Amino acid sequence: xxxxxxxxxxxxxxxxxxxxxxxxxxxxxxxxxxxxxxxxxxxxxxxxxxxxxxxxxxxxxxxxxxxxxxxxxxxxxxxxxxxxxxxxxxxxxxxxxxxxxxxxxxxxxxxxxxxxxxxxxxxxxxxxxxxxxxxxxxxxxxxxxxxxxxxxxxxxxxxxxxxxxxxxxxxxxxxxxxxxxxxxxxxxxxxxxxxxxxxxxxxxxxxxxxxx
Amino acid sequence: xxxxxxxxxxxxxxxxxxxxxxxxxxxxxxxxxxxxxxxxxxxxxxxxxxxxxxxxxxxxxxxxxxxxxxxxxxxxxxxxxxxxxxxxxxxxxxxxxxxxxxxxxxxxxxxxxxxxxxxxxxxxxxxxxxxxxxxxxxxxxxxxxxxxxxxxxxxxxxxxxxxxxxxxxxxxxxxxxxxxxxxxxxxxxxxxxxxxxxxxxxxxxxxxxxxxxxxxxxxxxxxxxxxxxxxxxxxxxxxxxxxxxxxxxxxxxxxxxxxxxxxxxxxxxxxxxxxxxxxxxxxxxxxxxxxxxxxxxxxxxxxxxxxxxxxxxxxxxxxxxxxxxxxxxxxxxxxxxxxxxxxxxxxxxxxxxxxxxxxxxxxxxxxxxxxxxxxxxxxxxxxxxxxxxxxxxxxxxxx
Numbered sequence: 001x002x003x004x005x006x007x008x009x010x011x012x013x014x015x016x017x018x019x020x021x022x023x024x025x026x027x028x029x030x031x032x033x034x035x036x037x038x039x040x041x042x043x044x045x046x047x048x049x050x051x052x053x054x055x056x057x058x059x060x061x062x063x064x065x066x067x068x069x070x071x072x073x074x075x076x077x078x079x080x081x082x083x084x085x086x087x088x089x090x091x092x093x094x095x096x097x098x099x100x101x102x103x104x105x106x107x108x109x110x111x112x113x114x115x116x117x118x119x120x121x122x123x124x125x126x127x128x129x130x131x132x133x134x135x136x137x138x139x140x141x142x143x144x145x146x147x148x149x150x151x152x153x154x155x156x157x158x159x160x161x162x163x164x165x166x167x168x169x170x171x172x173x174x175x176x177x178x179x180x181x182x183x184x185x186x187x188x189x190x191x192x193x194x195x196x197x198x199x200x201x202x203x204x205x206x207x208x209x210x211x212x
Numbered sequence: 213x214x215x216x217x218x219x220x221x222x223x224x225x226x227x228x229x230x231x232x233x234x235x236x237x238x239x240x241x242x243x244x245x246x247x248x249x250x251x252x253x254x255x256x257x258x259x260x261x262x263x264x265x266x267x268x269x270x271x272x273x274x275x276x277x278x279x280x281x282x283x284x285x286x287x288x289x290x291x292x293x294x295x296x297x298x299x300x301x302x303x304x305x306x307x308x309x310x311x312x313x314x315x316x317x318x319x320x321x322x323x324x325x326x327x328x329x330x331x332x333x334x335x336x337x338x339x340x341x342x343x344x345x346x347x348x349x350x351x352x353x354x355x356x357x358x359x360x361x362x363x364x365x366x367x368x369x370x371x372x373x374x375x376x377x378x379x380x381x382x383x384x385x386x387x388x389x390x391x392x393x394x395x396x397x398x399x400x401x402x403x404x405x406x407x408x409x410x411x412x413x414x415x416x417x418x419x420x421x422x423x424x425x426x427x428x429x430x431x432x433x434x435x436x437x438x439x440x441x442x443x444x445x446x447x448x449x450x451x452x453x454x455x456x457x458x459x460x461x462x463x464x465x466x467x468x469x470x471x472x473x474x475x476x477x478x479x480x481x482x483x484x485x486x487x488x489x490x491x492x493x494x495x496x497x498x499x500x501x502x503x504x505x506x507x508x509x510x511x512x513x514x515x516x517x518x519x520x521x522x523x524x525x526x527x528x529x530x531x532x533x534x535x536x537x538x539x540x541x542x543x544x545x546x547x548x549x550x551x552x553x554x555x556x557x558x559x560x561x562x563x564x565x566x567x568x569x570x571x572x573x574x575x576x577x578x579x580x581x582x583x584x585x586x587x588x589x590x591x592x593x594x595x596x597x598x599x600x601x602x603x604x605x606x607x608x609x610x611x
Binding site: 045046048049050051078079140141145146148149152153186189190193194195197199 | 253257260264278281285286288289290292293294296297300301303304305308
């Protein structure tokens with residue numbers, strides 16, 4: 001196995017400098033997510049609430065418009081106290097892993113970095129230098145969690161007297177479940193205000209200099 | 213002026229919107245902060261930990277604690293998702309009412325602009341009507357709705373009265389000119405006629421003395437000339453009747469006895485004609501009895517002549533109008549020819565054969581009624597008959 005490491009420091013990112021970009025023999029650039037991204041206070045707080053934190057990596061070469069995507073989803077199972085990781089590499093490989101803690105997760109990420117884009121040689125597009133840019137977006141919850149929250153919020157909006165009547169959880173649940181009303185236009189507008197927006201965004205850039 | 217009002221309105225709308233948005237912002241954000249207070253998440257997190265701890269301590273109830281745990285976790289997750297979307301939530305909570313308020317203001321603005329345009333158009337219309345009023349042209353009020361509509365109707369009403377009055381004055385002036393002309397012509401004819409009669413008498417006496425043998429022939433010629441002079445004198449006398457109408461001296465009189473007397477005295481005047489009175493009773497008006505009788509008899513005369521020997525009916529119908537009483541004189545004759553309907557009140561316009569009438573009757577009747585401050589109008593004339601309206605005032609002074 002022949003690997004070549006390229007340490008190219010360009011513009012400092014929000015989380016410090018770019019992580020190392022590694023080319024694997026299969027012809028893919030691989031990058032490990034820095035641990036400080038996972039250990040950020042706001043990220044950790046969301047992570048320990050049981051929400052799925054998604055890292056979306058979008059990579060582009062400066063010469064072409066082709067984009068390559070890799071996704072890493074991290075969810076902490078609070079009851080079982082394990083980290084459940086789902087990853088989809090840019091080459092289409094899918095994997096699901098469980099780790100006992102964040103340190104193991106970070107170690108695994110360092111050992112088996114994400115494939116983010118094919119190397120120029122593997123695509124046959126060799127040229128004089130160029131840059132590879134990777135934008136990492138951190139989304140605090142998954143689509144299904146967003147939908148669940150949306151439904152819950154819609155139900156809450158449909159029972160307006162829940163606060164004033166001081167209904168118990170059980171009775172309120174019943175009221176929510178019995179409510180067949182689809183809600184008014186305002187309730188729909190409000191409940192649809194949940195968007196999967198990235199809460200952090202990092203941009204890494206590597207100068208390739210015709211290698212490897 | 214209107215544009216300035218509109219500008220003020222727009223500025224007020226903008227201020228209202230700004231105030232509304234500001235207050236909405238100040239009201240919504242505290243509530244959102246309260247609902248998404250991070251301390252609640254921390255407490256929920258503690259509750260989750262507690263459920264876990266309790267499940268470990270009491271394995272028999274672990275399933276129950278697990279269920280509680282899942283519910284609490286779901287709530288915590290939902291709260292976290294909402295917190296992640298709090299900016300969008302806050303934006304929508306502010307945007308939706310602001311949008312609705314803006315829509316309401318825009319609607320109000322559109323209505324205001326429309327109202328202003330309408331008002332401006334109505335004012336222009338009023339100005340045009342005032343110009344028409346000044347020019348004496350007829351005014352047609354389109355609507356009586358609203359204050360401007362009522363003003364427009366009032367202008368139209370004033371215009372009508374003004375035009376009617378002007379028309380009456382003009383007619384009166386025309387008739388007075390005709391009256392004066394008649395008087396002068398009559399005078400011019402009558403003076404030489406008198407001389408002619410005297411000179412004819414003298415001439416016949418001289419001729420009779422000079423030629424006694426021809427006295428009989430001279431006498432016959434004299435008689436013939438004198439007959440012609442008499443006829444000419446009679447014509448002049450009738451001609452001057454227009455100039456001798458006399459001044460109307462109206463007084464408040466009851467109509468019922470007046471009309472009853474008229475019918476009583478003239479019932480047999482026109483053979484085959486049935487004369488009757490109907491309509492409103494108990495009315496009184498300002499009129500000169502002698503002259504009004506003259507008018508009504510003249511109209512009845514004309515009606516009887518139009519009906520002819522076949523017989524028919526002449527009705528005198530009393531109709532009450534605001535400040536007026538109208539005696540409608542109608543017959544069931546063949547009607548007046550369309551060609552002279554417009555000039556029927558002018559002097560020397562007649563439907564009768566030459567030598568049967570001077571065509572002064574209706575002109576005199578019109579003059580009398582105008583002198584009363586009333587009027588005489590042709591209301592209807594067709595194959596079913598003719599109807600004249602004798603308009604009398606119920607109050608006020610003569611024109």
